[in-house]
Amino acid sequence: MSQLKIIFLFLILSVFGPGLIAAAWAGPPEVPVKGMVTLVDLGANSCIPCKMMAPILEKLEKVYRGKAAIVVIDVWKTPDEGKRFNLRVIPTQIFYDKKGKEVYRHEGFMSEKDIVAMLNKLGVN
Numbered sequence: 119m120s121q122l123k124i125i126f127l128f129l130i131l132s133v134f135g136p137g138l139i140a141a142a143w144a145g146p147p148e149v150p151v152k153g154m155v156t157l158v159d160l161g162a163n164s165c166i167p168c169k170m171m172a173p174i175l176e177k178l179e180k181v182y183r184g185k186a187a188i189v190v191i192d193v194w195k196t197p198d199e200g201k202r203f204n205l206r207v208i209p210t211q212i213f214y215d216k217k218g219k220e221v222y223r224h225e226g227f228m229s230e231k232d233i234v235a236m237l238n239k240l241g242v243n
Contacts, residue, residue: 150214151187155240157233161209162194167227168209174230178237186242215240 150156159175161168172190179188193200193208203212206225213222213236222236 149189149191149212150218150220151189152218153216154187155185155216155237155242156187156189156214156218157237158189158191158203158212158214159209160191160193160200160203160205160212162192164194165208170227171209174233178230178233182237182242186237186240213237213240 149158157178159171161171163169163172175188175190179190182188191199193205199205203210209226209228211224211228211233212220215221221240224232
């Protein structure tokens with residue numbers, strides 16, 4: 119790896135943390151996350167209900183980091199992901215258990231309370 123790339127990666131890591139590097143370099147996320155309860159939110163940063171959910175998902179990602187994976191995918195930027203998940207409307211939230219089995223799918227805005235209740239039902243505290 120060239121020195122310029124190393125410097126660039128170091129700067130990104132020091133400013134934004136490891137999550138941004140993983141998102142920027144890894145491509146589409148692997149969903150569900152192996153061995154972890156996973157919530158994948160499929161939406162777009164331009165849709166109104168998606169915008170309303172963004173701060174909720176950001177908060178929950180921090181609260182549940184290491185306990186459950188909260189993955190947000192913008193299907194307008196990555197349209198193949200919509201096909202991959204058989205998406206009909208946005209936003210859509212898909213919950214997977216620790217074994218990677220889809221256990222619940224919700225279409226439309228989902229409140230923080232309802233997301234937390236589903237994570238709790240799947241054994242995440």
